[in-house]
Amino acid sequence: MVKVELPDGSVISADDGCTALNIAEKIGPKLAKAAVAAKINGKLADLSTPITSDVKIEIITEKDPLAIEIMRHSCAHIMAEAICSIWPEAKLVYGPIVADGFYYDIDLEKSITPEDFAKIEDKMAEIAKADVPFKRIELPRQQALERVKNDKYKTDNVNRAQGDVMSFYLHGDGFEDLCRGPHIPSTSKAGAFKIMSVAGAYWHGDAKEKMLQRVYGTAWANKKQLEDYLNRLEEAKRRDHRIIGKQMDLFSFHEEGPGFAFLHPKGMILWNSIIDYWRQVHNCYGYSEIKTPIMLNESLWHRSGHWDNYKENMYFTTVDEVTYAVKPMNCPGGLLVYKSRQHSYREFPMKVAELGLVHRYEASGQMHGLIRVRQFTQDDAHIFCRPDQIQDEIKGVIDLVFEIYKTFGFNDFHIELSTKPEKHIGSDEIWETATNSLIGALDSKGIKYQVNEGDGAFYGPKIDFHIADCLQRSWQLGTIQLDFSMPDRFGLVYTDSDNTEKTPVMIHRAILGSLERFLGILIEHFAGAFPLWLAPEQVRLLSISEKTQDYSNEVLGKLKDAGIRATIDSAADKIGAKIAKAHADHLPYMLVIGEKEQQEQMVNVRTRGAKDTKTVTVDELISAFKKKIGERSLSLEI
């Protein structure tokens, strides 16, 4: 007999060698039915795991968040079995879970296409219905290698796996797969699943290796949850900045310039509103602003190291036998400005900003709406300072990042620290000092961050600020990069208090990152329903009939004189149609104007998202609008 301690602290005794499932059955038949896996001494395990000593046990049921992960993982196996039964020559590589689902990498000559999904799903349903148990067998490493010797992928997986014991899972018609587990007890517990997509993926994530087929699926505890998820995906697609950009006439792309955004008048209003705010807040933080050319002599880029590290991604042009590089970064130009005169330590920290237009040749498959483009504007700045000023300056930039993101209502971003990459300039000592400065600044502010080893820029480590788009893909916005190398390469100096010349430290930083990307993220963040200060069209006047056209125009004139972006819908539509159209265009405010309003010299205000309307005078409205715009309020309530 063994003693089994349950989560509530109670202890039951059970037969030596009984399974976790037996324990669940002992506790109650309902629990046994809902059980998916078990936690034995805090470690996830199959329900079929035999209990041979005194343990603490916790039964994982369908309600536990861990259960869905196990179900998804098991779904990957069931999908693998389905694919192998349809195409027996398929070789399985690796099948983990991801957010909301799972995938399996498969080596198969035949291309799996979306037309095959139904066939795979049908087969999976068949396997699930058959209610076949997942059986675990454990083998020592050597025997495991022997078992998979004809399969180069599984052999590779064994070689990469840790530990001396390898486990295999068997289910269905002779199907087995090397896998750490745990799994659901039987295929019938797989939940509700759906094949979502198929894409190429390099083996080991290495572009030099073979391209495998990665089949993605999603799985949920039940049909309802699956449907909710699919609905959420549809909803998310409606937030897509590419779709909203078209609907709201903000920007466009053309074959004549792939990766080069064309901003339309309404897009420019957003752009300029962002920049106006940006300039104001940078001014408060003590930044000055410069502008440097977008094309500079190639030799400059040799000196900066960009040519060595990134020439494949740079644009070049030759005129009069002189080769110019279109700038991929603003820093070398900024360094020339620095060098144009002498500098004293008294000027430090010297914060020089530049809204710099840069071009980077991105491979065709990388482009994505405004978010990944070949031409973009960086809200760049370079801070020149003494080594002892580094931490304070980095902290200052972090403060600025938080302040700006807050203004736009971005709360859901995460922070990453990237360290020395293989391709780098500068000594190890310099890298260590620089990295520690960044860590020191983050820690002193109590900020949580993730470390990306080897992901830094070639000239220094960096802190990045990431945010997710409508499909939960994470993108970098802001970045803070410490650079001890570039000032040295360019021979930058300042005169210190002891009257000697020293090399300054340089901090590269961007807050919005790429203005194009920021605009894309901003559109998705608000789903096109912008706060008043950003809205390209702030208020639309809807006249009930032609009878009140003159009064409507008078109101329009007053709003425009007050600097409000107002338009008028004087079409021969009924008021309901005008309201519907204004809603579709995400108007913050609509003013309904009819004979009643004309008589009272008022306007009837409909606020986006509010049910009730309000009748106010135009002057009241204007002062309310001005207040909201001045405060950059995110709320429309007046």
Place this chain on the structure above:
RNA sequence: GCCAACGUAGCUCAACGGUAGAGCUCUGGUUUUGUAAACCAGGGGUUAUCGGUUCGAAUCCGAUCGUUGGCUCCA
């Protein structure tokens, strides 16, 4: 760049080897309207481009360009 899919009117889509259509938008007209879409008519397409197969191609095949989803990359 790699794997796969897609490209039809300004937008969203239909037609899937046999005369390119609808809704919205746009233009003209009727209606003069009271809070989420009145009615009638009209305009608008060398079906991304180029080549091939066929009596006949939006439809089948190939190439190119672009887009989408992943992979790789992202100074």
